[in-house]
Amino acid sequence: MKLLFVSIKSGLLALGLIASCAFNLYAQDARIPLEQLDKLANVAKDTVEVSLDQKLLTMASKFLNANDPTQAKIKELVAGLQGVYVRVFSFDKPGEYLMSDVEPIRNIVKAAGWQKIVGVRSKRDGDNVDVHLRLVNDNIHGLVIIAAQPKELVVVNLLGPIDLEKLSQLQGQFGIPKLDLEVKGKVRD
Amino acid sequence: MRSPYRFHVMLIALLLIPTPLVLARGKGFKDVVKHIEKNYQAKKTRVPMLGVANFFVKIIRPAGVKGFKVAVFQDQDFSPAKDAIPFQTAMREAYVESKGWKPLVQMNSKRDGANNRVFIMFKENKKDVEVAVTTLEDREAAVIEVKFSPDKMAQFLDNPKIMGISLGKDIGKGNQSIFAAGGNASGVMTGNSNNGSVASVSRPKREAEPVAPPEVTILPDVPVATENVAAVAARPVLKPRVVENADVNAVTDATKAEVNESNSIRIETRLVNLNVKAVNEQGQPLNDLKPEDFTVIDDETKEEIAHFKPVTAPVNLVVMLDLSGSTKNKRKPMIEAASRFIDALPANDRMAVVAFTRRYRVLSKLTSDKTALKASLERVKGIEGGTAYYDSMWKAFDDLGQLAEARKAIVVLTDGEDESLMNSSPTTHSFDDLLQRASEDDVTVYPIYFKSVSVTRNLSWAFGGTMNLGGASTATTARKQLEALAEQTGGEIINAQSLEMLAGAYDKVARELHSLYSLAYSPDRVKHDGSFRKISVGVKRAGAKAKTRKGYFDK
Numbered sequence A: 001m002k003l004l005f006v007s008i009k010s011g012l013l014a015l016g017l018i019a020s021c022a023f024n025l026y027a028q029d030a031r032i033p034l035e036q037l038d039k040l041a042n043v044a045k046d047t048v049e050v051s052l053d054q055k056l057l058t059m060a061s062k063f064l065n066a067n068d069p070t071q072a073k074i075k076e077l078v079a080g081l082q083g084v085y086v087r088v089f090s091f092d093k094p095g096e097y098l099m100s101d102v103e104p105i106r107n108i109v110k111a112a113g114w115q116k117i118v119g120v121r122s123k124r125d126g127d128n129v130d131v132h133l134r135l136v137n138d139n140i141h142g143l144v145i146i147a148a149q150p151k152e153l154v155v156v157n158l159l160g161p162i163d164l165e166k167l168s169q170l171q172g173q174f175g176i177p178k179l180d181l182e183v184k185g186k187v188r189d
Numbered sequence B: 001m002r003s004p005y006r007f008h009v010m011l012i013a014l015l016l017i018p019t020p021l022v023l024a025r026g027k028g029f030k031d032v033v034k035h036i037e038k039n040y041q042a043k044k045t046r047v048p049m050l051g052v053a054n055f056f057v058k059i060i061r062p063a064g065v066k067g068f069k070v071a072v073f074q075d076q077d078f079s080p081a082k083d084a085i086p087f088q089t090a091m092r093e094a095y096v097e098s099k100g101w102k103p104l105v106q107m108n109s110k111r112d113g114a115n116n117r118v119f120i121m122f123k124e125n126k127k128d129v130e131v132a133v134t135t136l137e138d139r140e141a142a143v144i145e146v147k148f149s150p151d152k153m154a155q156f157l158d159n160p161k162i163m164g165i166s167l168g169k170d171i172g173k174g175n176q177s178i179f180a181a182g183g184n185a186s187g188v189m190t191g192n193s194n195n196g197s198v199a200s201v202s203r204p205k206r207e208a209e210p211v212a213p214p215e216v217t218i219l220p221d222v223p224v225a226t227e228n229v230a231a232v233a234a235r236p237v238l239k240p241r242v243v244e245n246a247d248v249n250a251v252t253d254a255t256k257a258e259v260n261e262s263n264s265i266r267i268e269t270r271l272v273n274l275n276v277k278a279v280n281e282q283g284q285p286l287n288d289l290k291p292e293d294f295t296v297i298d299d300e301t302k303e304e305i306a307h308f309k310p311v312t313a314p315v316n317l318v319v320m321l322d323l324s325g326s327t328k329n330k331r332k333p334m335i336e337a338a339s340r341f342i343d344a345l346p347a348n349d350r351m352a353v354v355a356f357t358r359r360y361r362v363l364s365k366l367t368s369d370k371t372a373l374k375a376s377l378e379r380v381k382g383i384e385g386g387t388a389y390y391d392s393m394w395k396a397f398d399d400l401g402q403l404a405e406a407r408k409a410i411v412v413l414t415d416g417e418d419e420s421l422m423n424s425s426p427t428t429h430s431f432d433d434l435l436q437r438a439s440e441d442d443v444t445v446y447p448i449y450f451k452s453v454s455v456t457r458n459l460s461w462a463f464g465g466t467m468n469l470g471g472a473s474t475a476t477t478a479r480k481q482l483e484a485l486a487e488q489t490g491g492e493i494i495n496a497q498s499l500e501m502l503a504g505a506y507d508k509v510a511r512e513l514h515s516l517y518s519l520a521y522s523p524d525r526v527k528h529d530g531s532f533r534k535i536s537v538g539v540k541r542a543g544a545k546a547k548t549r550k551g552y553f554d555k
Helices: A002-029 A034-042 A054-062 A069-079 A099-110 A164-170 B006-016 B018-024 B029-039 B050-060 B087-094 B150-158 B229-234 B325-344 B370-382 B389-401 B419-423 B431-440 B455-468 B470-489 B499-513
Strands: A046-053 A083-090 A114-116 A120-122 A129-136 A139-149 A152-159 A181-183 B065-073 B101-109 B116-125 B128-136 B141-148 B255-259 B265-269 B272-279 B294-298 B301-303 B305-309 B316-322 B350-356 B360-367 B408-414 B443-449 B516-521 B532-539 B545-547 B551-553
Touching (some): A034 A046, A034 A083, A054 B116, A099 A114, B029 B141, B087 B101, B087 B116, B141 B150, B272 B294, B294 B516, B360 B370, B360 B389, B389 B431, B431 B551, B443 B470, B532 B545
Parallel strands (some): B316 B350, B408 B443
Antiparallel strands (some): A046 A083, A046 B101, B128 B141, B294 B301, B350 B360
8 A cells, every 4th residue: 555655656746747847848849049140249239148047047036026016026927937048139230130140030930839929019119029939738838029120139038938918027137128018908819 | 210109109298288278178267367368468457455355255245245256457458369269269168068157148249349248157056156257348358256145145135234234225315406406497487477577487397306405506607597588588498488468578589479368468488499410411510500501390390490509609518427436447537538628618618517426416516617627527536336327317407407598418428327227226217207308408418438347347247237137238228328318319429438538539529519509499389288299400501411309298
């Protein structure tokens, strides 16, 4: 009997571990190879690269003050995240980067398992900002924001579950630039 | 003939050759400092009391910091040599992933011919973490490594105390005004009088003031705006509105009158002041233009120019100096450059000198006395602190708003990094507030972008800024904000990323200030609906262009 109990307990633990690993693996599926954009650093006037994995996020969230309502919200939002990866390229003149430079990233988020979402747009740049979700069984496992303006390219890759309604709160935090994102009405297609 | 020892010699050589390479890798701080010393022939700048500070930190462990290493290189050439190992490669070799280091932030900026690089690496070490920050600019570099306990640091941030002493924030406290208390601020003047003169002057509604009541008053000769209707109407002042029962004789060409239902006369005047720079096709300033050479379009309506001042007319100027910790070692060249600037301005220009940290300090009231102005610059030597840039700029707008004259400008020497950008420090006015304010006031802003590496800044980055991690783009955001403010007001951002560039930057501002015409007009269709009205100024000469502020809010 004791042996059976130990076996069940071990089995449950193993299942939990597998489920947890599976979620992490799915989240890692949402990781975009942003290094593909690094060649743009040669022509860009300013380049910013931020890489925060889960451990760093956990540590960073310790410095957010839970008594401050704004920071508390960010802390809550970050709690489930498994990674934040950002690339920002600013250019002197329009035309210094081509849409084909961003195409490898766009191709990834056009593939199965990804969904472009409506309802989240930039007040500032309107149609130039695309938001794509990585969905597994209708659960969000990651997100990619591509903001392609004539003189600036911003790509943000978030890993892990994220509440879209709270997405705008992450702007200006963790190296994510302010894109004036707003969530309106229905979010997904 | 082959030597029997050849194989052994080669083997020993092979074993020995890689040794220095292997040893040269992965030592973090040491390797980066060595790389800088070797590749740029740079020498470390001595930081006084560093050993004592390190000892203090190891004993007291303030904010959970258990130790730090700092190397600063100043006034040396860090522009990348063609054959040098790329710094990024050097960083990766120094902070190798196999030893637990992870890249956190990398920034690279090539603005204005500079090449500024920032690298932040991170490592977990049991319960502690280590953060390495390396910054390289054209003339300066800093390498910092800090080891701290994140839990203790978080506690400190929640309740900032060292050895039981609370470290409160004093942003916005004890500020001063360069002008007399009272009077109006930014130009909305309302009056109500039976004899036609303005009885009272009030400020437009604004949010709570960021500062304590003014402690310093301006020179007695500064006109504060308590004046009669004729004076108001005759001078170009932003949005003067004089209402009800005013003396009809006081109405000038810049006023519009109507009879209201109670048969009293309502007189409404709204003058929009513009500081305008005109250039020819080659970008050279045009300094001989007359009013008839300009066209002004206000929201698609052509306006008649009511007042005009040539480029030679005197300017009222506030010179602001950012005295945050990053400029501590640069006070002497700052004083010299500002002193040259004072000399370069025409004798009838009036200037006030203001230093700001978390406080707004008036070093000299508005005056054309160049000796007094230069003497006031000496006072910057003892000042140091944080950066309440937005609130200080707001205060300068307030101060200049008390002047009824047109031709007002702010020249601000700063990196624009308000503390709220770095670590969410409270600020009374946000940048958006400031930008809107700038669109309402007729003050042209010339930011001199003076950005340099400093130990304190990088430490604060590593402690507070990195934890927010919005700090990754702080410098970029600050620079963009300075550009936006200059553009909004018709001014220009001027780069001074090294001490050598500083004097040249001030010279440029002096030239710019006296390439400005002042125009004023009374818009035809005033709605007071709060909408933004775009302004466009043209010059009736082939290939010529004019630059002025983008518009104003119709309130």
